[in-house]
Amino acid sequence: MEMPETVETPLLFQRTTENDNHDGPVPFESWGRYPRFPAKLVPLAWQSDFPRVVEEHDNMPTGALPVGMGRSYGDVGLLRDGHLLVMTGLDRLLHFDEQTGVLTCEAGVTLAQILDFAVPRGWFLPVTPGTKYVTIAGAIANDIHGKNHHVAGTFGNHVPMFELVRSDGTRMLCSPTQNADWYAATIGGMGLTGVITWAQLRLKKIVSRLIDYQGIQFHGVDEFLALTEQYKNVEYTVSWVDCASTGKNFARGVFMLGEHSVMPDELHESPEPKLVFPFNLPGFALNQYSVKAFNTVFFHKQIKRRVRALQDYEPFFYPLDAVLKWNRMYGKRGLLQFQYAIPWAHAREGTIAIMEAVAKSGLASFLAVLKVFGDVPSPGMMSFPQPGVTLALDFPIKPGKSFPLFDRLADMTLEFGGKLYPAKDARMTSGQFQTSYPQWQEFAKYKDPLLTSGFWERVTI
Amino acid sequence: MAKKILVLGATSSIAEHTARVWAKRGDSLYLVARNAEKLATVGADLKTRGASFVETKVADLDDLDLHPQLLAEAVTALGGLDIAYLAHGVLGDQAEAERDAIAAEAILHTNFVSPVSLLTWLANFCVKQKHGTLAVLSSVAGDRGRKSNYVYGSSKAGISAFLGGLRNRVDREGVSVVTIKPGPVKTPMTAGMEGNEKFADVSTVGKNIARAIDSRRDEVYVPGKWRIIMAIVRAVPESIFKKTNT
Ligand SMILES: Cc1cc2nc3c(=O)[nH]c(=O)nc-3n(C[C@H](O)[C@H](O)[C@H](O)COP(=O)(O)OP(=O)(O)OC[C@H]3O[C@@H](n4cnc5c(N)ncnc54)[C@H](O)[C@@H]3O)c2cc1C
């Protein structure tokens, strides 16, 4: 008997099938499948490989960028014609302190691998994004957030220490007290300050895989905000919101909340996912009608106004991970993500205005996620989360339509004092970036001269 | 019962991923490799994953004189021996090996002479204790010599032949010999090869190998499809094969 091969290293980068020439750089895409840049992949296997490999490739004159699982949507993890240092070979666990729950591991260890290790021992991730197929260093480099941001802050808030290696060979231990400026620049530093070789993560205790889950229907942004206030002490809260409907169904959604069950239960490892999305759907499959239908089904699946049940953490946190390569659902053109954070001062009006613009555009948004960011300060100089409201949308890319809408939504976001999330961006202009991240020039002082990215090249011109 | 396992060439990526299966179930591991820094990292990983005992030893396995002492220390530290897993090997530079006889000899030394020496000591020990599994990473490359890597291939053909004969000798003494023939696997050894993103995933390969060793298979191809592919490749008459220029 063979193990199924597809499930093991859930796709790193998809080599696009067109232009399969093996000698030169080949086109690679991130999770959004847009944009697509040719690059040379350089797999790293050991902590000592960087910067040694730089010399082996003629000093990488076109630049380099460390990458993890390629789960960012836009171009923070891409570099046109450069060298992508693939970190997933650094997948070793180095130490686990059973007393404090601090796990020390190499940079390319994924959150899925951490869960496989930690859950049977009664520990869980302190913060998790909507997919477990991201690396610990990728999570640090985008200072990612989860459904518990309002109580736990960002991922970086739970990273006591990591090692940063610069292209000149300097190795630094970074923590809130040691090389604190490098620590702050690297958390949310988008892989530009150096290569993280290993990191520590403070896990938290659980006694069960189960989540005590509730879903509550709401209609409109005000109901959403009221529910948020009412349940602000619940650990995980997030809302799915319908961005396609107008009129009486405008901004209807399901407010989802969850807490780790405190009833001790069997703590087994997750089974490996078996389903792989088999082919690229043709572009027309995802039009506004199919999305409306999808939304209606989703909304009414929850027939009662309120449901409460115990649910395994996998479907609660990672509903999409059960189908590997689901991004193929968007066809070859790929998808655009749009995620803003708007501070409290304009959060309500901004959210309503932007959702109205989306609904009116008729451009389908398959998944829209609405959440409130809490006021735990983000540890990174460039971190995205700030107190207020965040909304994340997906658009299948449609020529001539998606980009103008996106650009308008970005302008609106800035007018409301907000900013966009680099990990999910492929469109922001340098003007928009520099206005909403005014600290960028201070950050640029920490950039490694060898490292750069499609994103950085785009927003700093 | 925790198994007592000796891993030679423990910093090999395939070996690491096999040993993770053993670590997870709490086996005892004695790890030998030549690079101290890498070995320490691998040791830490396997310990963290749950190995009940991990000891590391830095040694260059090309040095045959070290072998008897090294193996004695390993067996002593483990308090016995259930499995010896030989993973060290080099791909070498075929072009260089065609020009330079010493380069060719070096490949044969690491991939053939060194394991033969180790297996001679190990087999005699296991026969004496009437127990033990000897598992060795050979390769599909040993099934037929090809233009592109025949020096490496011949070292693997040699070890496969040696293992076949050894199995025949020790089978009735309670000792198992497992010949492992991986197809192309994504590891540092193949990082420079073209088309390598289509190679087999090393973590899956590691798990399959651990399973084959547990069930004391005589000869195993991983992934399994390589048994069929190599049967076909071997069946091509030499008069035609020589013209394929691969
Ligand atoms: C389905 C889905 C759901 C998601 N949900 C969320 C969510 O809820 N919240 C959220 O915040 N994000 C979310 N994301 C985005 C994702 O969490 C981030 O993009 C994450 O950073 C991806 O990690 P990765 O390992 O794939 O890194 P990549 O995408 O490969 O790289 C991300 C960044 O990390 C840098 N990097 C990688 N390795 C290193 C290293 N060793 N040293 C230094 N820098 C490095 C890269 O240069 C790049 O800038 C989601 C993504 C998907 C696909």
Ligand SMILES: NC(=O)c1ccc[n+]([C@@H]2O[C@H](COP(=O)([O-])OP(=O)(O)OC[C@H]3O[C@@H](n4cnc5c(N)ncnc54)[C@H](OP(=O)(O)O)[C@@H]3O)[C@@H](O)[C@H]2O)c1
């Ligand atoms: N990858 C494949 O496609 C493939 C296919 C078929 C068979 N194999 C075989 O599988 C085995 C493992 O290979 P791999 O793919 O895991 O590659 P790998 O990660 O490069 O492992 C090879 C290991 O052998 C070690 N080694 C080499 N010479 C040594 C010596 N004299 N003393 C001690 N250790 C030595 C290397 O140590 P250093 O790191 O210190 O150099 C390295 O750790 C090899 O025998 C290989 O021939 C591999």
